[in-house]
Amino acid sequence: MSKHAPSHVFCSWPLYLIGVIILMCPFSIYAEGKTPQTSISYDLWIKGGTIVDGLGKKPFKGDILIRNDTIEFLGTPPRNSAIKASHVIDAKDKMVTPGFIDIHTHFDGPSSENPEDIALANFLSMGVTTINIGQCGDSPAGTDDLRAWLEQIERQKPGVNLLTFVGHNTIREKTGVGLRKTPSTSELEAMKNLLRKGLDAGAFGLSFGLEYEPGKFSEKEEWLALAKVVGRKGSVMSHLRNEDDDRLESSMKEFLTLTQVTNAHISHLKSVYGKGEKRGQEILAILNNARKQGFRVTADTYPYTASATTINILFPDWVNSANVDEMKKSRREELLTYIRTKVTKRNGPAATLFTEIKKFPNFVGKTLDDLAKDLKRPFEEVIVDEIGFSGASAVYFVMDEELQDVIARDPNVAIGSDGSPRSKHPRAFGTFAKFIRHFVVEKNYLTLEEAVRKVTGLPSTILGLKDRGLLKERYKADILIFAPKNAKDRATYLSPQELATGFDYVILNGKIALRDGKIESRYGTVIKSDL
Numbered sequence: 001m002s003k004h005a006p007s008h009v010f011c012s013w014p015l016y017l018i019g020v021i022i023l024m025c026p027f028s029i030y031a032e033g034k035t036p037q038t039s040i041s042y043d044l045w046i047k048g049g050t051i052v053d054g055l056g057k058k059p060f061k062g063d064i065l066i067r068n069d070t071i072e073f074l075g076t077p078p079r080n081s082a083i084k085a086s087h088v089i090d091a092k093d094k095m096v097t098p099g100f101i102d103i104h105t106h107f108d109g110p111s112s113e114n115p116e117d118i119a120l121a122n123f124l125s126m127g128v129t130t131i132n133i134g135q136c137g138d139s140p141a142g143t144d145d146l147r148a149w150l151e152q153i154e155r156q157k158p159g160v161n162l163l164t165f166v167g168h169n170t171i172r173e174k175t176g177v178g179l180r181k182t183p184s185t186s187e188l189e190a191m192k193n194l195l196r197k198g199l200d201a202g203a204f205g206l207s208f209g210l211e212y213e214p215g216k217f218s219e220k221e222e223w224l225a226l227a228k229v230v231g232r233k234g235s236v237m238s239h240l241r242n243e244d245d246d247r248l249e250s251s252m253k254e255f256l257t258l259t260q261v262t263n264a265h266i267s268h269l270k271s272v273y274g275k276g277e278k279r280g281q282e283i284l285a286i287l288n289n290a291r292k293q294g295f296r297v298t299a300d301t302y303p304y305t306a307s308a309t310t311i312n313i314l315f316p317d318w319v320n321s322a323n324v325d326e327m328k329k330s331r332r333e334e335l336l337t338y339i340r341t342k343v344t345k346r347n348g349p350a351a352t353l354f355t356e357i358k359k360f361p362n363f364v365g366k367t368l369d370d371l372a373k374d375l376k377r378p379f380e381e382v383i384v385d386e387i388g389f390s391g392a393s394a395v396y397f398v399m400d401e402e403l404q405d406v407i408a409r410d411p412n413v414a415i416g417s418d419g420s421p422r423s424k425h426p427r428a429f430g431t432f433a434k435f436i437r438h439f440v441v442e443k444n445y446l447t448l449e450e451a452v453r454k455v456t457g458l459p460s461t462i463l464g465l466k467d468r469g470l471l472k473e474r475y476k477a478d479i480l481i482f483a484p485k486n487a488k489d490r491a492t493y494l495s496p497q498e499l500a501t502g503f504d505y506v507i508l509n510g511k512i513a514l515r516d517g518k519i520e521s522r523y524g525t526v527i528k529s530d531l
């Protein structure tokens with residue numbers, strides 16, 4: 001028997017009963033107690049590491065034997081057993097964990113200018129072996145033919161595994177609902193059909209981007225009708241309507257009404273300008289209360305205190321891409337006051353750092369405050385008259401570390417980088433290394449096994465993955481070998497695209513994808529749901 005089997009519970013039982021039990025459940029005995037086969041040769045033998053299984057169990061010493069893409073043996077082989085393996089990795093003094101699952105990312109496929117994006121090196125280098133794309137309301141590459149898109153990505157051999165959601169904003173656009181508040185009956189049917197088509201192609205659920213166009217115009221009745229199509233086997237994930245501290249609770253509660261019909265997950269849970277541990281606990285209590293009613297409610301977050309998005313996030317609800325010119329004239333004073341107040345609440349113009357700015361490209365890496373001083377104009381006028389509704393992207397230093405750390409430590413909150421290979425925010429290149437460094441190594445907020453569970457077993461359960469996210473026999477061999485103290489995020493706000501370091505091996509589908517920090521080859525695959 002391997003050390004995981006609860007053999008002690010049988011000790012006081014009569015021997016014949018034990019015999020009956022063994023006869024009755026040959027499967028479980030086989031699963032937990034088998035010894036490595038000596039008649040075959042394994043492809044990879046990870047020898048003598050400390051195994052952190054992804055369930056949160058205490059780490060234990062053991063070996064892992066892999067054949068093809070699968071873990072065939074996990075435990076302590078009997079002494080002197082004649083194991084044959086074509087490749088052996090000595091994992092002594094290292095932790096062996098499941099590959100990390102990044103539950104919230106963005107990827108539209110490689111472009112002709114950047115074909116190397118298919119390597120997804122930013123993810124692989126920080127220990128991520130699976131990414132969840134199609135988030136914040138956007139299907140990958142805005143496609144309404146996910147089957148074809150996924151097939152194409154599969155052929156291009158991605159550098160990590162990927163799975164996707166269907167984007168609500170994408171299906172709203174593709175069915176012609178656009179910026180209108182309520183779809184007609186036939187439009188709603190068309191949206192449901194498009195969603196069904198995406199789920200049939202292997203998507204795991206529906207994602208909302210309720211702070212963006214056109215999703216910001218939609219309402220609960222529409223969401224419920226669509227969430228019913230997803231049902232309880234899948235889930236819905238949402239970028240909430242508003243993350244400002246005074247609007248956060250109502251935004252969360254509005255979205256959580258979908259628990260009536262499906263599993264609800266809040267993406268990049270944060271409070272913009274909220275502060276302190278107590279506030280963090282109040283936010284988590286909303287999720288806990290929903291769980292107490294028996295619903296499956298989860299969230300994810302990233303370990304940074306700046307958000308990153310387009311500049312239109314600073315404009316009021318009543319301004320959109322179609323009416324912005326008209327509003328600039330008819331409600332100018334109101335618009336300027338709104339933006340001045342909003343930016344001031346968001347820690348002022350010095351807390352907005354441009355990552356892209358069409359009209360003033362030399363202000364990338366500088367702040368709104370810098371630009372306003374340079375132009376000698378109030379910052380709200382600079383936004384309205386010089387930058388425009390969709391003229392820039394920025395990172396915004398609007399969060400409080402104490403508050404965000406409380407959220408990140410919650411046992412039902414997973415970690416998502418919200419990153420893409422081209423992202424100009426350090427979270428895309430550093431999230432998982434920083435999570436280990438900050439929460440385990442430096443602050444001791446979490447044990448290693450709990451931190452690992454939050455980035456492996458937990459996201460696997462949230463997504464409904466069947467054979468990834470744990471170190472377990474017959475699971476796919478997505479495995480990391482590393483020493484936690486070596487995990488280093490190197491990306492910063494001014495140099496956001498530095499790859500993370502410290503992972504000795506990243507094994508993907510049974511193959512060595514990264515060794516000593518160097519990427520060897522691309523072994524990712526497309527993971528499909530059976531919704």
Ligand SMILES: [Zn+2]
Nearest residue numbers: 136239267268
């Ligand atoms: Zn988002």
